[in-house]
Amino acid sequence: MESSIRANIARILENIGEKAMLSGRKATDIKLMAVTKTVADDRIMEALNAGISLIGENYVQEAARKKDMLQQAHSQAQWHMIGRLQTNKAKYAVKLFDMIHSLDRMDLALELDKRSKAIGRKTKVLIEVNTSGEATKSGVPLFKAMDLIKAVAAMENLSIQGLMTMPPWFADPEKARPYFAALRELKERIASANIPRVRMKELSMGMTDDYLVAIEEGATIVRIGREIFGERTAKN
Numbered sequence: 001m002e003s004s005i006r007a008n009i010a011r012i013l014e015n016i017g018e019k020a021m022l023s024g025r026k027a028t029d030i031k032l033m034a035v036t037k038t039v040a041d042d043r044i045m046e047a048l049n050a051g052i053s054l055i056g057e058n059y060v061q062e063a064a065r066k067k068d069m070l071q072q073a074h075s076q077a078q079w080h081m082i083g084r085l086q087t088n089k090a091k092y093a094v095k096l097f098d099m100i101h102s103l104d105r106m107d108l109a110l111e112l113d114k115r116s117k118a119i120g121r122k123t124k125v126l127i128e129v130n131t132s133g134e135a136t137k138s139g140v141p142l143f144k145a146m147d148l149i150k151a152v153a154a155m156e157n158l159s160i161q162g163l164m165t166m167p168p169w170f171a172d173p174e175k176a177r178p179y180f181a182a183l184r185e186l187k188e189r190i191a192s193a194n195i196p197r198v199r200m201k202e203l204s205m206g207m208t209d210d211y212l213v214a215i216e217e218g219a220t221i222v223r224i225g226r227e228i229f230g231e232r233t234a235k236n
Contacts, residue, residue: 006050019215035225048074058083091115101164104128104140116157126164131179162202173210180217
């Protein structure tokens with residue numbers, strides 16, 4: 001299994017490098033995140049041993065247990081929150097994660113700011129944007145994103161690092177391109193607005209089926225689960 005996970009990671013990194021070069025970018029501009037929702041600890045360890053340094057988790061409780069189990073051997077690995085975050089979990093999230101990708105509403109921003117202040121840290125966040133307008137998707141609507149960013153920028157204990165999105169799933173990944181392009185265009189508008197204390201450093205977008213298209217549209221973090229670990233099963 002370890003050799004399979006290692007081979008999968010090597011193949012993905014090669015694909016990222018090739019696509020970056022074709023897009024006029026450097027491979028080092030794009031970070032590979034291993035999405036470990038429901039993945040067993042030993043398989044995550046195999047990915048870390050194979051060079052993964054960025055872990056994405058969907059649930060606070062699951063991430064806390066896994067990080068406690070794995071961080072001794074891989075203390076330099078970063079843990080990012082990529083799932084929808086409930087406000088009552090904010091006090092745990094600010095202690096646990098190096099970055100939160102799913103800030104999409106004011107009540108959550110206020111709670112994260114308060115909880116970050118209480119522990120004396122500035123929490124790095126990405127603003128999650130619903131570029132598709134789907135009611136089932138999390139994220140601030142595209143037309144409201146600028147207002148949310150301006151409000152969060154005024155909070156002293158939060159640091160906006162960029163944007164995140166999750167487009168609809170398509171069998172043809174090319175159909176996801178407009179949603180990635182919309183996020184990149186929003187990033188450019190925000191950057192040109194020169195909002196104090198806002199960095200547009202990261203675009204977290206692209207998963208197993210569409211990450212190569214996302215790279216062409218400017219992704220700096222791609223979130224890969226299935227292509228690293230294989231299909232999820234009831235046991236993992």
